[in-house]
Ligand SMILES: O=C(O)[C@@H](O)C(=O)CO
């Protein structure tokens with residue numbers, strides 16, 4: 001089986017955020033990821049990681065005004081200063097948490113702006129961020145996200161993400177391949193895994209059941225078979241469990257839903 005990381009933004013909703021580290025460790029996770037750590041001091045998060053014996057494997061750079069609907073800044077013309085400040089903040093957290101990977105969200109394509117302009121902005125920002133990350137010993141990841149969950153999101157397809165990584169040729173820039181989004185947008189997951197994993201351009205995998213983003217033990221994907229394929233392909237990285245537990249915030253609900261990870265599904 002691959003190594004699984006618990007996504008603490010989605011798993012363990014029955015616990016306060018800071019208590020999710022210990023809960024994940026009790027369930028046998030060795031790594032965790034989350035979306036945005038910025039409302040918590042980095043040293044508090046580092047202490048929770050240390051107490052639980054966990055590795056931080058991924059988190060996201062600041063996405064702009066999330067509450068107002070923003071989903072990243074990287075493709076947005078005129079937001080460069082804010083983008084760069086966000087990367088600096090993310091790199092400081094990455095240092096404190098010893099986290100090697102930062103996901104940089106593209107943003108929603110604004111109406112009335114030519115796609116070519118957004119693309120140029122996106123690529124210039126990513127190149128800058130990747131160079132900063134390389135200097136700090138970190139990597140920047142870009143993730144194609146499905147437009148059903150995030151209408152208007154700028155980056156939707158695996159081939160677009162890989163084309164950007166090839167074009168920019170920044171060693172610290174990689175793709176975050178979320179199989180949930182990939183199945184919704186394009187399918188043919190086994191072919192995509194065989195195409196992209198051996199090339200070294202994928203820096204992180206994530207999973208969830210499709211179509212409802214619950215445990216990967218129901219729905220249209222055969223995850224046990226995909227896990228074997230991922231192992232056969234020699235994947236040494238993490239697989240983030242980024243799903244909403246079917247039992248919601250019921251006490252013990254996340255743990256009860258982890259039978260799939262223990263081969264009990
Ligand atoms: O797939 C997702 O939704 C996440 O990986 C993310 O970073 C943006 O919400």
Ligand SMILES: [Mg+2]
Nearest residue numbers: 143178206242
């Ligand atoms: Mg994801």
